[in-house]
Amino acid sequence: MPAPPSLPKFLHRPSLPERRHLADALRTETVGGMLLLAAAVVALVWANAFGGSYEQVRDLHLGPAVLGLDLSIEHWTADGLLAVFFFVAGVELKRELVAGELRDRRAAALPVIAALCGMVTPALVYLAVNLVGGGSTDGWAVPTATDIAFALAVLAVIGTSLPSALRAFLLTLAVVDDLFAILIIAVFFTSDLNFAALGGAFAGLLVFHLLLRAGVRGWYVYVPLAVVVWALMYNSGVHATIAGVAMGLMLRCHRHEGEELSPGERVEHLVRPLSAGIAVPLFALFSAGVVMSVSAVEDVFTRPETLGVVLGLVVGKALGIFGGTWLAARFTRAELNDELAWPDVFAVATLAGIGFTVSLLIGELAFPDDPGLADEVKAAVLLGSLVAAVLASVLLRTRNAKYARMWSEETRDEDGDGIPDIDQVGLPEYHLRMAAMYETRAAEHRRRAEAAARASDEDDSRA
Structure with a gap:
C-alpha cells in the first residue's frame, strides 16, 4: 500500500x-x-x-x-x-x-x-x-x-x-x-438589521455575480452597481x-x-x-x-x-x-x-x-x-x-x-535567460531526457557534417 x-x-x-x-x-x-x-x-x-x-x-x-x-x-x-x-x-x-x-x-x-x-x-x-x-x-x-x-x-x-x-x-x-x-x-x-436594505444588497450582489458570469465588461457597469450595493449594505446594519x-x-x-x-x-x-x-x-x-x-x-x-x-x-x-x-x-x-x-x-x-x-x-x-x-x-x-x-x-x-x-x-541568473538559476535545478526527469535526446541528435548531425566535409575534401584532393 x-x-x-x-x-x-x-x-x-x-x-x-x-x-x-x-x-x-x-x-x-x-x-x-x-x-x-x-x-x-x-x-x-x-x-x-x-x-x-x-x-x-x-x-x-x-x-x-x-x-x-x-x-x-x-x-x-x-x-x-x-x-x-x-x-x-x-x-x-x-x-x-x-x-x-x-x-x-x-x-x-x-x-x-x-x-x-x-x-x-x-x-x-x-x-x-x-x-x-x-x-x-x-x-x-x-x-x-x-x-x-x-x-x-x-x-x-x-x-x-x-x-x-x-x-x-x-x-x-x-x-x-x-x-x-x-x-x-x-x-x-x-447592529440592528434592516432586512429590506439587506435584501436589496443581496439582490445587487446577485446581479453583480450574474453580470460576471455573462462576461459583461466595463467599469461603467460595475462601479455604479458596487456603490449601490455598498449603500444598501451600510443601511442594512451590516x-x-x-x-x-x-x-x-x-x-x-x-x-x-x-x-x-x-x-x-x-x-x-x-x-x-x-x-x-x-x-x-x-x-x-x-x-x-x-x-x-x-x-x-x-x-x-x-x-x-x-x-x-x-x-x-x-x-x-x-x-x-x-x-x-x-x-x-x-x-x-x-x-x-x-x-x-x-x-x-x-x-x-x-x-x-x-x-x-x-x-x-x-x-x-x-x-x-x-x-x-x-x-x-x-x-x-x-x-x-x-x-x-x-x-x-x-x-x-x-x-x-x-x-x-x-x-x-x-535571484541569481548567471546565464541571463530571465529564469533564476535556482529554478532550473531539479527539473522534471522528462525535461532532462528531452535535453539529452536533443544533444544526441545535435552530436549526430555534427558527426555527419564532419564526415561529409572530409569526404568532399578527399574528392577535391583526388581531382
Missing part, C-alpha cells in the same frame, strides 16, 4: 510565477505602507498641534441624508474607503484559494492554523488582563488583526532581505487574518466593508486557456494601488489622530483595556503565531525548510503584531458609546504596533546577513 503523500516543507520556497506575483503585490503594499506611516505621523502631529482644526475636518458631515448617508469624513473613510481595501482583500483571498498557497488543503492548514492561533491568543490575552483588572471585555477583537502594509513598510525601512518563503508566509497569514477579521466584524459588530469583500470573492481568479491574467488579477492590479495609496492612508489620517501626552501614555499601560491591547499585539500575536506554526509542524508531516530556522519564524510572528488599519477600525466599533475610551484604545494600538515593530526590527536585523545570502541565491 503506497504511503500517503507528505506535506511540503513548511515555509517552502514558492514557485517562480508565485514569487513574481508575490513581488508585485508586496511592492505595492510596501509603497502603501510608507504612505500609511506618513499619514499616521501627519494625523498625530495635526491632532496634537492643531487639535481644533483636526476635529473640525474629521467631524465634517457630507452626503445625502435622505439616503441615510449623511456621514462624517471619519465615517466616510472607515465605512467607504475601507470597502476598497476589503475588496482587494477579497480578491487576494480568492486568488490564494484557487491559485496560491491555500489551493492545497494540506498545505493551507499550516498558515490557517498559524493565523487562527495568532488571533485567538491575543484575544485571550486581552480578556485575561481585563478580567483580572476589572476592565471592559468589549475590545477583545482589537489586537487580533495584522496590518500587512504597515509590516511590509517596516521591512522596507530596516532594509532586510527577507526570503520569499517568509514573505509569502507573512502575506498568506495576512490574507487569512483578514478573512477572520471580516467574520469578526460581520458577526460581532452588526458593516459596509462586507460588501467589498463579497464582490471581491465573486471575481474569477483562475486563468482560462490563452489568458495572460484572470479578470480578478486584472482588477486587482488596477484597484490595489487605489487601496494602498489612497484609501488606507486617508483612513489612517482621520483615525490615528489621537492626543498623545505623558499622562496619556501612562494611562495606556495602567488601564486594563489599553494594556490588554498592547500585550495582545506584542505578546499574544508573537506567541500565537509561533506556537501555532510549531504545533502544526510538530503534529503533521510538515518540516521546516532547511534554509530557515525557528528564530526566523519567531521574527515574522513578532512582526505580525503590527496591528493598525483593521485594529483601529475594530477599536471604533467596539466602543461606539465611549469616544474617550475609543481614542485611548487607538493610542494603545499605535504604541503596541510601535513596540512590535521595534522588537521585530531587532530580531530581523540579527538575521539580516543570512537573509541577504538567501535573497542573492534566489
Whole structure:
C-alpha cells in the first residue's frame, strides 16, 4: 500500500510565477505602507498641534441624508474607503484559494492554523488582563488583526532581505487574518438589521455575480452597481466593508486557456494601488489622530483595556503565531525548510503584531458609546504596533546577513535567460531526457557534417 503523500516543507520556497506575483503585490503594499506611516505621523502631529482644526475636518458631515448617508469624513473613510481595501482583500483571498498557497488543503492548514492561533491568543490575552483588572471585555477583537502594509513598510525601512518563503508566509497569514477579521466584524459588530436594505444588497450582489458570469465588461457597469450595493449594505446594519469583500470573492481568479491574467488579477492590479495609496492612508489620517501626552501614555499601560491591547499585539500575536506554526509542524508531516530556522519564524510572528488599519477600525466599533475610551484604545494600538515593530526590527536585523545570502541565491541568473538559476535545478526527469535526446541528435548531425566535409575534401584532393 503506497504511503500517503507528505506535506511540503513548511515555509517552502514558492514557485517562480508565485514569487513574481508575490513581488508585485508586496511592492505595492510596501509603497502603501510608507504612505500609511506618513499619514499616521501627519494625523498625530495635526491632532496634537492643531487639535481644533483636526476635529473640525474629521467631524465634517457630507452626503445625502435622505439616503441615510449623511456621514462624517471619519465615517466616510472607515465605512467607504475601507470597502476598497476589503475588496482587494477579497480578491487576494480568492486568488490564494484557487491559485496560491491555500489551493492545497494540506498545505493551507499550516498558515490557517498559524493565523487562527495568532488571533485567538491575543484575544485571550486581552480578556485575561481585563478580567483580572476589572476592565471592559468589549475590545477583545482589537489586537487580533495584522496590518500587512504597515509590516511590509517596516521591512522596507530596516532594509532586510527577507526570503520569499517568509514573505509569502507573512502575506498568506495576512490574507487569512483578514478573512477572520471580516467574520469578526460581520458577526460581532452588526447592529440592528434592516432586512429590506439587506435584501436589496443581496439582490445587487446577485446581479453583480450574474453580470460576471455573462462576461459583461466595463467599469461603467460595475462601479455604479458596487456603490449601490455598498449603500444598501451600510443601511442594512451590516458593516459596509462586507460588501467589498463579497464582490471581491465573486471575481474569477483562475486563468482560462490563452489568458495572460484572470479578470480578478486584472482588477486587482488596477484597484490595489487605489487601496494602498489612497484609501488606507486617508483612513489612517482621520483615525490615528489621537492626543498623545505623558499622562496619556501612562494611562495606556495602567488601564486594563489599553494594556490588554498592547500585550495582545506584542505578546499574544508573537506567541500565537509561533506556537501555532510549531504545533502544526510538530503534529503533521510538515518540516521546516532547511534554509530557515525557528528564530526566523519567531521574527515574522513578532512582526505580525503590527496591528493598525483593521485594529483601529475594530477599536471604533467596539466602543461606539465611549469616544474617550475609543481614542485611548487607538493610542494603545499605535504604541503596541510601535513596540512590535521595534522588537521585530531587532530580531530581523540579527538575521539580516543570512537573509541577504538567501535573497542573492534566489535571484541569481548567471546565464541571463530571465529564469533564476535556482529554478532550473531539479527539473522534471522528462525535461532532462528531452535535453539529452536533443544533444544526441545535435552530436549526430555534427558527426555527419564532419564526415561529409572530409569526404568532399578527399574528392577535391583526388581531382
